[in-house]
Amino acid sequence: MNTTTANTQTAASPVEAIQVWLVNQLAEVLSLDPSTIEVKQPLTRYGLDSIDAVTLVGDLEDWLDLELPSTLLWDYPTIEKASTYLVDEFEVSLDA
């Protein structure tokens, strides 16, 4: 799988960095306060329906510059599970 160059600007692990991105993205697209989003909760709890979840994978693909399975957020339906899967499966590390 592709590995993007590690960037030392942030001390956050890749899993944490993806979680932060997902929390912020979800907050933005569903007009929520990011502090209310918990990484262990199912995304449907925040009003993300099935098609939204697929569209969000498209945004993830753009950010990570990877092709991902479009049902990723169906199969890993919490922010925590999705982040862990991405790092395990795609060896992702992040630039800002």
Added chain:
Amino acid sequence: MASLIEQFKQYWLAESLERDLGDPNDPKNVISFQQTAQIDESEAFPHDEIAWLYNWQLQRYYVPTDCGGEFTSFEEFVSFVRVMARRDLNISIAFTTLFWSFLTWMVGTPEQKQKLMNYIINDHGAMCLSYSERDHGSDLVGGDTVAVKVPGGYRFTGEKWPINRATISGLTYVLARTNEEGGNRGLSLFMVDKSELDPASYSNLPKIKTHGIRAADMSGIKFDNCFVPESALLGKEGQGLELALKGFQITRALCAAFSQGAADTTLRTTLKFALNRQLYGKKTVLDMLDVRRSFIFGFLDFLTCDCVIFVAACGFHVVPEQFSVWSAVDKYFVPVTLEKMMQDISVVLGARFYMRDEHDAGVFQKMLRDSAIISVFDGSSVVNLHALILQRRQLAKARARRKPTQLEPLLARLKNSFALDQPLPAFAPQKLELISRGADDVMHGLEPTLDQLKSLVGAADVNQTMLQEAIALVEVIREELDAQDEQIAQSGFEHGHDQSFESFELAKHYCRLHAGLACVQMWLHNRHQLGDFFAKGEWLVLCLHRLLSQKRLDLPPVAEAYYEAIAEEMLRLYHEDKMFSIVPFQLARSGQSSDSAEEVTPELQLQA
């Protein structure tokens, strides 16, 4: 003029079916307007008429060749659906529930495919799609029907309603919850053979009386702890929603053929009236300028919708991975446009449009009522616009990021999707995707299309005035698309179901721009092979003008002579009994009888 269609064998099947069905105005013919009016009034299911279609072996064309049938091309498929639909929507929809079989062709095991092929082709079996529930229409994930795992299979409990052919069918596709926790992987899809069920554990719900397709078997099915064998599971547990959404891409793109059939009949019957009714001295109704213009607009809407559905039918074979976008555009644009066209044209018939026994057995009002369901079923207009809104930002981003290296492959795909003489690749349903990742070849073809048009400046075989007008209108499409992409980039894009009114309006406009580009590319790729009217291109300028002037009020008017050219072509097709289409295949001639032995050429006999 020699038939254009002779060279395009993908239309031979439709022409053969037309010949054998005969003139629908003749009450002695099967599926005539008079007969179907009686069926509609009686609300009795049309068993005999559907049996005729099975005996003709049409069902073979719903089964792909690699599964034992004759299906090879959606272009061919759309043409024969139009043949049925122009006669009666209830019969064509009831027969065409067979197209749900694509779910099995997509993911079935070899045993499931074999069983289904046999059921359809030899047993003349029929099927229905049981997804909707009384309290959950478009919300599939919210469904209450459960399939609890037990040794050897599942126990189903729940009700599916309203379902077309729920009762009069031997097989039903059912979406049911197999995971108690629910969610997007909580549903599974089953191909349930009713003959394998205990009759005591399922039942049918009563027939629903409807505004249109009144003789339809619109009913429901109820499962009461009903055992369904494991062999009925399609794909894997939890794959139900994904399969359902992909299956809908196929059917949404093709539903437009029903609308086209209905619209063809309404235009034809109204034209017949207008040509034969004289008023105020020697004028016919058609000579009245505002009436003439209504017909011209109607025919232009036809041609536009034709281009949209044509590229959808062919594009399925070339770029199935883009169909989450194309099917949404097609399913919204065509039924809505043609419904409006039928309403506008009804004015010409005056009081007669409202009558059930007058003028061609009251077929106009019946088609109006019957076709109203098309924009609702298999994903309503709202569902499809919403699907488009969610992908709109990706579409804008991908357009901005286009690279020069992508140009050659794009041009090749466009040629394969638009040119009638290009053989289509085999349909590969396993390539369907839930998102197109920003791809929409028709829209991304805008700049290359503009370049191709400009390269024709000075060409001897192109009407240069028309060309300049077309170029100017495609420049307007570019302005509109650029403005929309910019607006989307700036706006706070939202997910979820609370999309703004403006988002829906943008999505509708996107569909119009897509339709416009489909018309241009249709012309570019086929201008040497669809006759003079098509090549001259007045229709193209008028179609583009009509689409764009819904939003742009600054467009220069089009010359009167162009409108007259449209009227002439429409009348020519009418008098020659040809389909109102950019590919005007031959319909049954007036006075032609059903199953006329002398009309059927031996090589087109389709009996087994």
